[in-house]
Amino acid sequence: MQSVIHAATRIVVKVGSSLVTNDGAGLDHAALDRWAGEIADLMRRGKAVVLVSSGAVAEGVKRLGWNARPTALHEKQAAAAVGQMGLCQAYEQAFSAHNLKTAQVLLTHEDLTHRTRYLNARSTLNTLLALNVVPIINENDTVVTSEIRFGDNDTLGALVTNLIEADALVILTDQRGLYTADPRSNPAAEFVHEGQAGDPALEAMAGGAGSSVGTGGMLTKILAAKRAARSGAATVIASGREANVLSRLADGESIGSQLVATSDRMIARKQWLADHLRLAGALVLDRGAVRAVGEQHTSLLSIGVSEVQGDFLRGDAVACVDEDGNEVARGLVNYSSDESRLIMRHPTRDIEALLGYVGEPELIHRDNMVNV
Numbered sequence: 001m002q003s004v005i006h007a008a009t010r011i012v013v014k015v016g017s018s019l020v021t022n023d024g025a026g027l028d029h030a031a032l033d034r035w036a037g038e039i040a041d042l043m044r045r046g047k048a049v050v051l052v053s054s055g056a057v058a059e060g061v062k063r064l065g066w067n068a069r070p071t072a073l074h075e076k077q078a079a080a081a082v083g084q085m086g087l088c089q090a091y092e093q094a095f096s097a098h099n100l101k102t103a104q105v106l107l108t109h110e111d112l113t114h115r116t117r118y119l120n121a122r123s124t125l126n127t128l129l130a131l132n133v134v135p136i137i138n139e140n141d142t143v144v145t146s147e148i149r150f151g152d153n154d155t156l157g158a159l160v161t162n163l164i165e166a167d168a169l170v171i172l173t174d175q176r177g178l179y180t181a182d183p184r185s186n187p188a189a190e191f192v193h194e195g196q197a198g199d200p201a202l203e204a205m206a207g208g209a210g211s212s213v214g215t216g217g218m219l220t221k222i223l224a225a226k227r228a229a230r231s232g233a234a235t236v237i238a239s240g241r242e243a244n245v246l247s248r249l250a251d252g253e254s255i256g257s258q259l260v261a262t263s264d265r266m267i268a269r270k271q272w273l274a275d276h277l278r279l280a281g282a283l284v285l286d287r288g289a290v291r292a293v294g295e296q297h298t299s300l301l302s303i304g305v306s307e308v309q310g311d312f313l314r315g316d317a318v319a320c321v322d323e324d325g326n327e328v329a330r331g332l333v334n335y336s337s338d339e340s341r342l343i344m345r346h347p348t349r350d351i352e353a354l355l356g357y358v359g360e361p362e363l364i365h366r367d368n369m370v371n372v
C-alpha cells in the first residue's frame with residue numbers, strides 16, 4: 001500500500017501537545033527543527049503544507065512553573081497566552097533555517113462557522129500558501145468559552161483540512177498510529193495499518209481521553225479522520241518521533257495508520273463544496289456553456305461567460321447561471337470578479353494579453369465544480 005501523501009499536493013500536518021512539549025517537559029526544539037526540515041522538503045516537492053500545532057497550554061504551564069495542566073478555563077487561557085509566544089518563536093526560528101517564513105493563525109470555532117469569517121480565513125490561508133509561507137495554526141484559546149472550544153486540535157486540523165480542501169491530514173502523535181485498543185493499557189493491542197474513515201469499528205478501538213499532556217486521545221483523531229473525509233481527504237495517524245516521517249510518507253512509504261475516505265474523493269469533495277460553500281457571486285453562461293457545463297460536465301472557460309455578477313476573489317465559490325438566472329452549477333473560481341469581467345467572452349488564449357499573466361486555463365475547473 002502506497003501512502004496517500006505521495007500524490008497529495010495540499011497537506012495539513014497536526015502535531016500534538018505531548019510531542020511538541022516532550023510530554024510536558026518544555027518545547028522540544030529538536031523535534032520542531034526536524035519537522036521544519038521535513039516540511040521544507042515537502043514544499044520543495046511542490047506540496048503546500050499547513051501546520052496545526054498544539055502545545056501552547058503545556059508550554060505555558062511549564063513557563064509559569066505550575067506542576068499540572070490546569071482545569072479552570074481561565075487558567076488554561078492564561079497558560080496558552082504565555083505558551084503561544086514560545087511556540088511561535090520556536091517555529092519562526094526552526095523554519096528560518098530553511099529560508100521559510102511562518103505566519104501565526106489563531107482560529108476559533110466561530111471563525112469556521114460564520115460565513116464571512118470562514119471565507120476570510122480561507123482566503124488568508126490560500127494567500128499565505130501562494131506566498132510560500134507556512135501557516136502555523138492553533139486555537140485562539142484566549143477568547144473561547146468552554147462551550148465553543150474545539151478543545152483538541154485534532155478537530156481543528158480536520159476543519160482546516162475541509163477549509164483549504166487539502167488532500168490529506170497527517171496527525172503526528174506519540175504512538176505509531178491506531179491500535180485495536182490503547183497500547184498503554186493493553187499490550188496485546190494490534191496495529192491498524194489501514195481503515196476507512198468513518199467506520200464505527202475504529203471509534204470503538206479508540207477508547208477514552210489521551211495523556212495528561214494532550215487532550216483528545218485517539219478518539220478525537222478517529223473523529224477528525226471522519227470529518228476530513230467529508231471533503232474527500234485521507235488521514236494518516238503516525239508517530240512524530242519516527243525519523244523522517246513526513247519525507248518518507250511523501251516517498252510513498254506506508255507508515256502509521258492510513259484512514260481513507262469511503263466515498264470517491266471527487267464525489268465527496270463535490271458534495272462538500274455543494275453543502276458548505278456559500279456563494280460570493282455569479283457567472284452568467286451563454287447557451288453553449290450551459291450545455292457544456294450542465295450536460296457534458298466540462299470545465300467552464302471564459303469564452304462561455306456573458307456576464308459577471310458580484311465581487312469575488314480567486315478561490316471563492318460562485319454560481320453558474322443560465323441567462324434566465326437558473327443555477328446550473330457552482331464552483332471555485334480561478335479568477336477574481338474584476339479579472340473575470342476582463343476575460344469573459346474571450347478564448348483562453350487571450351487571457352495572458354488581457355491580464356498580463358495566465359493562471360489556470362479555465363475559469364472554473366471541473367474538479368472544483370458541482371452540478372445543482
Ligand SMILES: Nc1ncnc2c1ncn2[C@@H]1O[C@H](COP(=O)(O)OP(=O)(O)O)[C@@H](O)[C@H]1O
Binds near residue numbers: 018183206
Ligand atoms: N486504540 C488506540 N491506539 C493508539 N493510541 C490510543 C488508543 N486509544 C487511546 N490511545 C491513546 O491516545 C494517546 C494519544 O492521544 P493524545 O495524548 O491526546 O495525543 P496528542 O497530544 O498527540 O493529541 C496515546 O498515547 C494513547 O495512549
Ligand SMILES: N[C@@H](CCC(=O)OP(=O)(O)O)C(=O)O
Binds near residue numbers: 138153
Ligand atoms: N490549543 C491547545 C491545544 C489543545 C490540545 O491539547 O490538543 P492535543 O494535544 O492535540 O490533544 C494548546 O495549544 O495547548
